[in-house]
Amino acid sequence: MSRSLYPLASLSQIRQTPSRADGIPASLESAILANACKLIHTAGILLHQKQVAVATAQILFHRFWFVSSLKSFSVADIAFGALYLGSKLEECPLRVRDLVNVYHVLLQRAKGKVGTEIGIMSYFGNTFYELKDALVVAEMQILKRLGFNTHVVLPYGSLVSYLRLLGQDRPNVVAKAWGYLNDALQSPVYALYQVPTIVSAAILLTSRFLAIRLPDAWWKLFDAEWEDVWSVCGYIMRLYHPEIDKKVVERMLTKGDVRTWLEENPRAVDVAQEENAIHN
Amino acid sequence: MSAGNLTPSRKRSKWNDEGDDAAEDFQSHPRSKRRVKARLVPRPSPSPSIAIAHPTRPSHCVYVPPRTQHPSILPSRSVYCYERLNQIEEGSYGVVFRARDKQTGDIVALKKLKLDEEKNGFPITALREVNALMACHHENVVRVREVVVGDTLTQVFVVMDFIEHDLKSLLTLMPAPFLQSEIKTLMLQLLSAVDHCHSNWILHRDLKTSNLLMNNRGTIKVADFGLARRYGDPVGVGGMTQLVVTLWYRAPEILLGAMSYSTAVDLWSVGCIFAELLLKEPLFQAKSEMELLSMIFKLLGPPTHNSWPEYFSLPLAKTINLPSPQPPQFRQKFQYLTSAGLDLLMSLLFYDPERRITASEALDHPYFKESPLPKHPDLFGSFPSAAAGEKKQKLFNSPSAPVRAADNKFSM
Ligand SMILES: Nc1ncnc2c1ncn2[C@@H]1O[C@H](COP(=O)(O)OP(=O)(O)OP(=O)(O)O)[C@@H](O)[C@H]1O
Ligand SMILES: [Mg+2]
Numbered sequence: 290m291s292r293s294l295y296p297l298a299s300l301s302q303i304r305q306t307p308s309r310a311d312g313i314p315a316s317l318e319s320a321i322l323a324n325a326c327k328l329i330h331t332a333g334i335l336l337h338q339k340q341v342a343v344a345t346a347q348i349l350f351h352r353f354w355f356v357s358s359l360k361s362f363s364v365a366d367i368a369f370g371a372l373y374l375g376s377k378l379e380e381c382p383l384r385v386r387d388l389v390n391v392y393h394v395l396l397q398r399a400k401g402k403v404g405t406e407i408g409i410m411s412y413f414g415n416t417f418y419e420l421k422d423a424l425v426v427a428e429m430q431i432l433k434r435l436g437f438n439t440h441v442v443l444p445y446g447s448l449v450s451y452l453r454l455l456g457q458d459r460p461n462v463v464a465k466a467w468g469y470l471n472d473a474l475q476s477p478v479y480a481l482y483q484v485p486t487i488v489s490a491a492i493l494l495t496s497r498f499l500a501i502r503l504p505d506a507w508w509k510l511f512d513a514e515w516e517d518v519w520s521v522c523g524y525i526m527r528l529y530h531p532e533i534d535k536k537v538v539e540r541m542l543t544k545g546d547v548r549t550w551l552e553e554n555p556r557a558v559d560v561a562q563e564e565n566a567i568h569n
Numbered sequence: 570m571s572a573g574n575l576t577p578s579r580k581r582s583k584w585n586d587e588g589d590d591a592a593e594d595f596q597s598h599p600r601s602k603r604r605v606k607a608r609l610v611p612r613p614s615p616s617p618s619i620a621i622a623h624p625t626r627p628s629h630c631v632y633v634p635p636r637t638q639h640p641s642i643l644p645s646r647s648v649y650c651y652e653r654l655n656q657i658e659e660g661s662y663g664v665v666f667r668a669r670d671k672q673t674g675d676i677v678a679l680k681k682l683k684l685d686e687e688k689n690g691f692p693i694t695a696l697r698e699v700n701a702l703m704a705c706h707h708e709n710v711v712r713v714r715e716v717v718v719g720d721t722l723t724q725v726f727v728v729m730d731f732i733e734h735d736l737k738s739l740l741t742l743m744p745a746p747f748l749q750s751e752i753k754t755l756m757l758q759l760l761s762a763v764d765h766c767h768s769n770w771i772l773h774r775d776l777k778t779s780n781l782l783m784n785n786r787g788t789i790k791v792a793d794f795g796l797a798r799r800y801g802d803p804v805g806v807g808g809m810t811q812l813v814v815t816l817w818y819r820a821p822e823i824l825l826g827a828m829s830y831s832t833a834v835d836l837w838s839v840g841c842i843f844a845e846l847l848l849k850e851p852l853f854q855a856k857s858e859m860e861l862l863s864m865i866f867k868l869l870g871p872p873t874h875n876s877w878p879e880y881f882s883l884p885l886a887k888t889i890n891l892p893s894p895q896p897p898q899f900r901q902k903f904q905y906l907t908s909a910g911l912d913l914l915m916s917l918l919f920y921d922p923e924r925r926i927t928a929s930e931a932l933d934h935p936y937f938k939e940s941p942l943p944k945h946p947d948l949f950g951s952f953p954s955a956a957a958g959e960k961k962q963k964l965f966n967s968p969s970a971p972v973r974a975a976d977n978k979f980s981m
Binding site for chain 2: 293294295296297298299302352355356373374377378380382385424425426428429432433434435436437438439440480482483485511512
């Protein structure tokens with residue numbers, strides 16, 4: 290009996306994402322996406338949204354960029370559209386109005402405004418309707434670009450049972466590994482690897498951090514391959530050592546911002562082209 | 570807290586050594602662009618960093634199939650990949666067309682989702698329908714091929730295999746009722762589809778003969794997941810909606826306002842369908858909820874503390890005057906059914922949802938093992954298809970599924 294399987298990026302989608310094909314360097318792309326995932330996370334907290342909805346949103350968000358370019362879609366719109374959609378999928382829908390309010394505040398904050406500089410938005414003003422429209426359109430774009438396949442499998446259940454199987458389900462261990470799984474949501478790994486591989490990577494990092502001894506080749510119990518587990522660890526660790534200045538990406542929220550940056554940094558485009566040449 | 574300050578384990582094993590070297594690798598040279606890039610982007614073959622193809626790989630646990638079996642991320646195609654043939658029917662939630670795939674020539678059914686006046690983006694009910702269909706791959710569930718889009722944001726079509734008949738039209742048009750052996754085959758198919766949905770955590774919530782399609786090879790396909798939802802999900806304020814399941818097929822616990830309900834509601838509907846196959850007409854053709862309840866009380870005998878302990882605590886039970894106790898009337902109504910058949914029917918139409926038979930139990934029921942045995946689907950006769958062209962006569966009017974707007978408003 291076939292269980293339905295969640296989509297993963299194909300090899301050719303991984304080799305060259307649409308953004309890279311548009312001349313956006315890989316390091317910039319991952320920095321922009323990681324930053325947008327942090328926005329989703331913050332919005333989730335401000336809206337008291339459930340973690341499962343936030344995680345689902347982040348995973349759909351990453352899938353989207355394997356079939357769409359940062360030059361054609363505004364990253365912040367897609368991020369909030371993903372949160373809107375993920376909340377419905379997890380049966381805890383948000384009110385558009387609440388989401389628009391939070392979106393507005395976070396946009397202002399990203400532009401460097403603080404406290405009272407952030408104006409209160411009028412519900413009848415243009416901003417409200419523009420942002421609302423952007424959200425609804427972004428939600429639809431995500432659905433279309435993902436072929437309406439929104440099947441997501443979250444890793445938390447597997448984490449708990451794997452740790453139990455390894456006899457390591459103490460609260461501090463679970464909490465640490467859980468944290469890695471959440472951090473990994475800022476990287477594209479959930480669109481690249483199967484859940485058991487990602488969970489194994491979180492366990493591996495946790496075992497290193499807490500100096501826990503695990504049996505030889507334990508990841509094989511979970512049908513994970515060492516190179517894959519190791520590669521996921523790499524994605525997670527790189528999140529803690531960003532290559533690109535935070536201040537640069539925090540302001541890159543629309544396709545316009547990305548285009549401007551590309552015009553101002555012609556050398557980066559060359560580097561990206563070189564990268565593409567290497568991999569093709 | 571940064572996980573960068575990894576503490577190396579005190580005891581080093583072999584995999585630990587090789588691991589630490591590589592840990593060095595991704596931590597101490599993060600600025601060398603080329604190298605980071607090389608690792609960021611998994612290399613093409615001969616050594617892709619994603620272990621996609623391992624022909625020698627030991628057999629997988631069934632829950633972790635090889636990565637290659639996962640679908641890739643595929644955008645929706647355009648509806649113009651299909652040539653529109655004829656409209657099949659306008660349901661309460663959408664219009665269904667017959668169409669031809671321009672590439673393959675396959676005949677398909679396109680269901681246009683009604684999205685027009687949506688103020689809250691893509692409707693959650695439409696999401697549930699699409700997701701439930703995609704999640705419930707099964708021989709006896711209509712196969713969804715893809716979801717395609719038109720020119721505007723409100724044009725979304727679910728593309729399904731085209732199935733010639735629906736069971737309701739068939740029952741009306743057939744000169745003679747199905748044979749016992751045929752009913753057994755149909756029931757086994759229906760039960761295995763329902764069992765499959767339930768084991769994937771999906772409630773159908775609108776099982777009825779017009780939502781059961783049947784092809785010319787004697788195979789039933791459950792369709793119309795327009796009211797489906799996952800159970801075990803948060804139910805939202807006010808409990809789950811009572812506006813589910815077309816009246817005639819609606820379980821008594823829903824009629825009596827139970828705040829939550831589960832897989833048993835689908836099995837009640839299956840019981841109604843079983844009876845309809847036997848009688849060649851719907852079992853409870855009631856015009857109102859009250860009339861339906863009294864018909865149920867008449868057939869089953871009114872509920873007692875024994876047959877349904879929770880009855881008396883259900884919200885609407887107080888508003889109902891139970892008729893005086895009387896025995897069930899199953900035997901009188903289904904005179905030609907064997908006692909095993911009768912037992913299955915009564916187990917499906919059982920008051921207490923906790924003790925109502927489950928789909929997997931029903932599949933094992935002795936009814937299916939006694940003579941006459943289920944007929945092989947290939948031996949079913951074929952029928953002219955109303956959906957494929959001829960004008961469809963309006964048949965006896967079964968009430969339609971509850972209206973979606975209400976579903977949106979009251980509950981999720
Ligand atoms: N795959 C299909 N092949 C052939 N006919 C189909 C198919 N899917 C649906 N139909 C026809 O269209 C009708 C309506 O489809 P469906 O039940 O999915 O829509 P609906 O809008 O939910 O309708 P309703 O509310 O009337 O149940 C079905 O009863 C059937 O006659
Ligand atoms: Mg229907």
